[in-house]
Amino acid sequence: MIKKIRVDQLRPGMFIHDLNCGWLDHPFLSNSFHVGDLASVEKIVRHGIRELYIDTARGDDVHNAPTQHEIEAALDEQFEHIAQAAAAPPAHVPLRTEALRARRLRGEANRIVLNLMHDVRLGRQIEIEHAEPMVSNIVDSIFANRDALLPILRLKRHDEYTFQHCVSVAALLAAFARHLGLSREIARELGLGGLLHDIGKARIAENILNKPGKLDDKEFARMRCHVDEGLEVLRNSKRISDIALQVTAEHHERCDGSGYPQAMDKNALSLYGKMAAIVDVYDAITSNRVYHKGIPPTLALRKLLEWSNHHFDAALVQSFIRAVGIYPSGSLVALNNDCLAVVTEQHEDDLLKPMLCVFFNTSRRAYIEPYMLDLSAQDSIKITAYENPETWQIDPYRWLQA
Template sequence: MIKQIRVDQLKPGMFIHDLNCGWLDHPFLTNAFHVRDMATVDKIIKIGIRELYIDTIKGADVWAAPTQSEVNADLERRLQEIAERNTDKPIIVDLKDEAARARRLQGEANKLVRNMMDDVRLGQQVEIERVEPLVEGMVDSIFRNQDALLPLARLKNHDDYTFQHSVSVCALLVAFGRGMKLDKVVIREMALGGLLHDVGKARIPDRILNKPGKLSEDEFGHMQHHVDEGVLLLQQSPGISEIALKVTAEHHERYDGSGYPGGLVEKNISLYGQMASIVDVYDAITSERVYHKGMAPTQALKKLLEWSSHHFDPKLVQAFIRSIGIYPSGSLVMLDSKRLGVVVEQNEDKLLEPVIRVFYHAGQQHYIPPEMIDLSKFQQDRIASFESFEKWKIDPYQWLPG
């Protein structure tokens, strides 16, 4: 049986089923292993893990611990409660009108971040004035209709992950800030910080940055330095704002003090740093990597809820979930009718019932004429599960708007 335990309940003789830290490049070779000694327990505590899962068939038990299914049922209930709260995110422009602009912006942003990282490797400064117009365009696009750009930002390939992750964090921070009703000027500076938050990785050796596998403990220590390197780079860049610096400096801090580089606790982390940490983790755990399979978006949102008991501010996690939806746009889903479709648009007052473009029948294994279904108006069908584009050999670009 799989159970969730607190880290202070972990003892030698237990079998760890899941370290429960998909956002952390931990120093262990795998997420599942036998605990042989207290030194291993101490190492797990040191890296900031607060709760994890054990397999009681393969190792010692904790009698009163909740099962994985009980934990998941509670997270489902909490997601349902968040979905039922009213949101207020008016759409100014129809999705089809914004989609082409969003595709162009995404391409320009990926290219700009790649070129900027190359320039930094060659010893050049970050030129803020080159980045600001693009950030302004992304902010405006998401304010017009966020369902155009956010799905594109989720699409990444292994080789360009670092660049594409920065673009995705930028876009998600805009949607998050918009959902929080922050001033647009503040959101723009947060977005700039999001686009630049990993610029320090340009100073990390390629053998570590591009390693196709788990980092060693020493390599992990080197990787952590990217935050300080990024802050130093941006401090040397005329025109950088304090908000953008906070996003860069604090996106790996954690609410309980287990983060880095400062080990800051709760309100000692700025609002912008806290929001960036949530967005950074969400995008990281939903992305496919060489050594890491991305989670389905709703599963990732459950993980954020679970981790908000320690690592994140619970109220901010709930606000983030409301800002992007329970079934984020761009997700591939299967309906009860066995039809596959892509979530293309949110219904702001009914987050469990988005608009779906269906195009494939999984039961009969063939494509069907594409059809737009608004689940808030079509009561005969419901989302049954998330699916993988890779599993079904479907090109997501073909079915997203634009």
């Protein structure tokens, strides 16, 4: 049986089923292993892991620990509550119109971040004014209709992850700001912070940055320096706001003090830093990277909710879920009519009933003539589960803005 335990309950003789820290670039070779000695337990504690899953069929048990099934049921209940909470302002530009601008924006934004990183690598001072019009365009697109830009930014090439992730974090922070009712001006500062939050990675050697395997302890320590390196770059440039600096400084901090570089706790962290931490992890774990596959967005949101017990601000995680949707646009979902569909657009007042493009029949394992379906306009068809495109070897993005 799979059970969830606190790290202080972990003992040699147990079998770890899942370290439960997908957001952490940890040095363990696997997420799943037999605990041989106390040194392994101490190493796990040292890396800020607070709760993890054990397999009682393969190692010692902890009586009274909740089962994975019980944890999943509690998360289902929380998701129901989140779906019913207050709605965000509706989109005011049709998706099809905004989609054209979004595709162009993605290419331009990627180029700008790549150039900024190139300047840092060559030791030049960055010119933030080159990025500001782009950030305004990203914020305008998100405020017009966030379902155009957000899903296409999840698509990343392994070797281009570092700068594509920055663009994605900028757009997600803008969407988060919009949902929280923050002004466009603050959304722009947050977006600029998102675009620049990992700029310090330009000073990390390529062989560490894009290593196709686990980092060793020394490489791991070097990678963590990207926060302070980034702050140094930004402080040398004029015109940088406190908000953008907070996003950069705090995006790897955690509410329980287990983050880096300052190990700040919840009370010391700024609102913008706490927002950045959530967004950074969401984008990282939903994206394909050199050494691991991205997980489906809905699963990532469930994980964030679970980790908000310790690492993230729970109320902000719930707001973020409402900002992107229970089934974020671009998600592959299964329906109760034996079909698969891609989520194309959210209904702000009912996040469980988004707009879909239905394109695959699961019982015949065959593509069908794609058609649009508004789940909120009928009662018979419902989403039964989120699906992993890997399982079906399907690329849902082909039908995203069909």
